Amino acid sequence: MSDSSDQEEIPPHLARYREYKRKQELRKQKKSAQSAPPQESPQASSDNTSSTLDNLINHPLTTPLLKLALWVFLLLFFAHHEFGSVFFLVSIPVFVWQSMEEYKRGPRELSAYSVFNKNLEKLDGTFTSEQWERELKYGAAAVRKQD
Numbered sequence: 514m515s516d517s518s519d520q521e522e523i524p525p526h527l528a529r530y531r532e533y534k535r536k537q538e539l540r541k542q543k544k545s546a547q548s549a550p551p552q553e554s555p556q557a558s559s560d561n562t563s564s565t566l567d568n569l570i571n572h573p574l575t576t577p578l579l580k581l582a583l584w585v586f587l588l589l590f591f592a593h594h595e596f597g598s599v600f601f602l603v604s605i606p607v608f609v610w611q612s613m614e615e616y617k618r619g620p621r622e623l624s625a626y627s628v629f630n631k632n633l634e635k636l637d638g639t640f641t642s643e644q645w646e647r648e649l650k651y652g653a654a655a656v657r658k659q660d
Contacts, residue, residue, distance in 0.1 A: 526616070529573050530573065533572070533573050536568075536571075540568075584604065587600060588600055588601065588604075623636055627639065644656055
């Protein structure tokens with residue numbers, strides 16, 4: 514068994530998904546515990562509405578769906594004013610930039626490009642120019658993993 518202190522960080526999208534699943538389980542447990550609901554006061558029904566609204570706001574798909582709805586609305590607006598293609602072409606780099614911001618590497622996670630890693634550390638199995646040069650000079654059998 515391993516300690517929780519030496520576990521690696523999980524990606525943000527997986528953490529959000531696990532939190533969403535945990536909340537679903539809590540809701541299921543709460544519903545099963547309420548076999549016979551008591552008479553609700555007007556205050557309790559407003560609390561129910563606010564918790565439903567909170568669940569909707571905290572749902573992992575709420576933000577992407579709102580962004581998509583806004584983008585479609587703006588596309589239709591600009592298309593109506595004959596700038597739809599300009600809006601579409603400008604939105605492509607914005608989408609690329611946004612998608613790159615969502616995922617951040619953990620402290621021990623290496624980039625596929627060694628120039629972005631500390632001490633230019635390479636991933637295992639990376640084909641380097643030095644390896645290619647050795648294969649050309651001495652043959653493929655001469656190349657072994659170097660520590």
